[in-house]
Amino acid sequence: GRYNLIFYLKICFPNDYWIQFHPFNSFVSWFGDLEIGLKETMEHGSFTDNSAATFSLTDEDHTIANAIRFTLNQDQMVTFCGYSIPHPSEARVNIRVQTTGDPAREVLKDACQNLMLMCRHVRCTFDKAVEDFKASNAVKAMKIDSQDSSGDDSEESE
Amino acid sequence: MAEGAGEEKKKFSIWDLPDVPMGQLPPHLELQRSRVSCNKDAPIHTESIQYSGAYASMGIDNSSRLDLFSNNFRVEVVRLNEDDIEFDMIGIDAAIANSFRRILIAELPTMAIEKVLIANNTSIIQDEVLAHRLGLVPIRVDPRLFDYLSENDQPNEKNTIVFKLHVQCKRGSPRITVKSDALKWLPNGSELVKETRNATSDSSSKPEIYTYFGCSQETVPEFVKNPIIPKYPDIIIAKLGPGQEIELEAHAVKGIGKTHAKWSPVATAWYRMLPEVVLLEDIEDDLAEELKSKCPVNVFDIEDLGKGRRRATVARPRACTLCRECIRGDDWEKRVALRRVKDHFIFTIESTGALPPEVLFTEAVKILEDKCERVITELS
Numbered sequence: 361g362r363y364n365l366i367f368y369l370k371i372c373f374p375n376d377y378w379i380q381f382h383p384f385n386s387f388v389s390w391f392g393d394l395e396i397g398l399k400e401t402m403e404h405g406s407f408t409d410n411s412a413a414t415f416s417l418t419d420e421d422h423t424i425a426n427a428i429r430f431t432l433n434q435d436q437m438v439t440f441c442g443y444s445i446p447h448p449s450e451a452r453v454n455i456r457v458q459t460t461g462d463p464a465r466e467v468l469k470d471a472c473q474n475l476m477l478m479c480r481h482v483r484c485t486f487d488k489a490v491e492d493f494k495a496s497n498a499v500k501a502m503k504i505d506s507q508d509s510s511g512d513d514s515e516e517s518e
Numbered sequence: 519m520a521e522g523a524g525e526e527k528k529k530f531s532i533w534d535l536p537d538v539p540m541g542q543l544p545p546h547l548e549l550q551r552s553r554v555s556c557n558k559d560a561p562i563h564t565e566s567i568q569y570s571g572a573y574a575s576m577g578i579d580n581s582s583r584l585d586l587f588s589n590n591f592r593v594e595v596v597r598l599n600e601d602d603i604e605f606d607m608i609g610i611d612a613a614i615a616n617s618f619r620r621i622l623i624a625e626l627p628t629m630a631i632e633k634v635l636i637a638n639n640t641s642i643i644q645d646e647v648l649a650h651r652l653g654l655v656p657i658r659v660d661p662r663l664f665d666y667l668s669e670n671d672q673p674n675e676k677n678t679i680v681f682k683l684h685v686q687c688k689r690g691s692p693r694i695t696v697k698s699d700a701l702k703w704l705p706n707g708s709e710l711v712k713e714t715r716n717a718t719s720d721s722s723s724k725p726e727i728y729t730y731f732g733c734s735q736e737t738v739p740e741f742v743k744n745p746i747i748p749k750y751p752d753i754i755i756a757k758l759g760p761g762q763e764i765e766l767e768a769h770a771v772k773g774i775g776k777t778h779a780k781w782s783p784v785a786t787a788w789y790r791m792l793p794e795v796v797l798l799e800d801i802e803d804d805l806a807e808e809l810k811s812k813c814p815v816n817v818f819d820i821e822d823l824g825k826g827r828r829r830a831t832v833a834r835p836r837a838c839t840l841c842r843e844c845i846r847g848d849d850w851e852k853r854v855a856l857r858r859v860k861d862h863f864i865f866t867i868e869s870t871g872a873l874p875p876e877v878l879f880t881e882a883v884k885i886l887e888d889k890c891e892r893v894i895t896e897l898s
Contacts, residue, residue, distance in 0.1 A: 401893075401896040401897060415897070417893065417896075420889075420893075422616075422620065423616075423617045423620040423621060423624075423625070423886075423889070424617065424886070424889045424890070426613040426616065426617065427613050427614050427617040427886065428890075428893070429568075429613065430568055430611050430613035430614065433568035433569050433570060434570050434581045434583070435570065435581070436570050436571070436579075436581055438570070465897055468893075468897060469894055469897050469898070472890045472891075472893050472897075473890075473894065475614075475886075475890050476887050476890045476891065476894075477584055478584065478587060479883050479884075479886050479887045479890070480887065481587070481588050481591060482593075482607075482610070482614075482883055483880055483883045483884070485591055485592070485593045486593045486605070486876075486879060486880065486883070487880065488593075489593040489594060489595050490595055490598065490605075490876045492595075493595035493598055494598065497598075
């Protein structure tokens with residue numbers, strides 16, 4: 361038979377919550393006297409078969425987990441993916457990934473990359489749409505102004 | 519219709535049927551995949567079929583690859599004011615739209631009053647109630663110009679905004695209402711001095727103060743012409759009777775909506791899917807009149823076919839509020855179908871004033887990107 365060894369791979373990334381989230385914030389120093397929050401991502405898998413694993417992310421909730429689950433589903437190498445929140449009072453999300461042979465961690469990373477690219481595209485499209493709308497509104501406002509100033513005669517003649 | 523895919527005994531292929539277009543789903547499966555059918559009792563087909571291999575047995579790839587997404591995704595702005603925006607996002611999934619909505623409500627930072635130092639409060643509003651009300655007042659300042667203030671930090675000009683409120687109702691004068699325009703911005707920091715308990719302290723030592731402003735906030739270019747004030751000057755904070763006085767200082771810091779709702783930058787943000795109203799059969803004459811009068815938001819219109827015959831048409835499906843009046847009653851469900859398009863979202867964002875709504879949405883998308891990046895770095 362096959363012996364599946366369960367191992368815990370603890371990646372401790374001591375980091376300040378706020379700095380990581382808001383990189384446009386350039387005033388705070390990295391190594392100030394800030395309270396260091398421990399952030400862990402645990403991967404529960406097996407030594408022999410790395411195509412199926414559960415990733416436990418701390419300080420996350422449905423916001424990122426559902427979006428990652430969506431992009432994971434779109435990946436063709438994924439046979440099963442899902443997420444669960446073990447307890448609502450604890451900010452932790454378990455994401456389960458099972459693939460057709462590729463290492464689960466790489467597939468999850470690819471899914472996150474895809475999500476980032478999608479977000480970038482959404483942002484560009486939205487910015488362009490807002491600019492176009494503002495430009496077309498400005499044109500309309502100018503047209504209305506010019507019609508008001510010279511429009512009385514033409515309206516009466518119609 | 520015997521559309522069972524892949525039956526071995528007859529080598530029957532679904533593509534041999536005459537009415538199935540090549541490379542696409544048959545119409546009823548396409549309906550199930552892309553529309554929510556809102557029936558009289560409950561909607562069906564509400565889940566989005568995300569799995570890439572969902573239709574693998576039919577040879578159709580359900581995965582939305584990035585290039586397909588980039589080509590099909592569209593944004594159309596319907597309305598844009600100073601305080602709110604309504605726009606359509608077409609071609610995106612509900613999971614991502616919901617992520618944006620959640621980030622807009624709970625994870626975009628703003629500035630709000632957190633600490634209130636009360637020097638004198640003889641009004642009937644209790645201290646804590648007054649402080650709570652002050653915290654909820656929206657402040658018109660760009661939160662991106664400030665940093666977070668954690669417990670070990672000193673409050674300085676880069677992470678704190680100081681306001682002062684000093685109102686007094688003199689004896690003999692009528693009651694006054696304290697509105698939010700009474701909050702005055704102190705660009706040089708706090709003016710109060712900490713009380714030192716030490717009775718034997720030497721009088722030559724400098725008194726401790728609450729904030730350590732290195733330079734005045736007025737020198738920052740963004741604040742030169744726009745002083746920091748509450749967004750709405752007519753919010754009632756307290757009411758004073760004769761002889762009552764309020765003197766306090768309020769410190770505003772940066773936070774996110776998850777910690778407390780006062781830091782949420784949107785009054786609210788919501789989305790709905792585009793409604794689609796389909797007439798399954800021709801509705802004429804009296805039935806058409808009845809249908810038009812049933813709908814409270816005037817989705818339907820009557821058009822004349824000539825010779826006195828009239829027909830009902832769907833004029834404004836976007837206004838449909840899904841009240842289901844048009845399918846109430848006998849037989850109406852066979853004539854009218856209410857559906858929602860699963861990948862077309864009508865987003866509305868109402869900002870409280872710190873940032874314009876289109877900037878809010880852009881920042882929310884950036885925050886989702888940052889979260890992904892954090893997950894990627896943690897996995898590597």
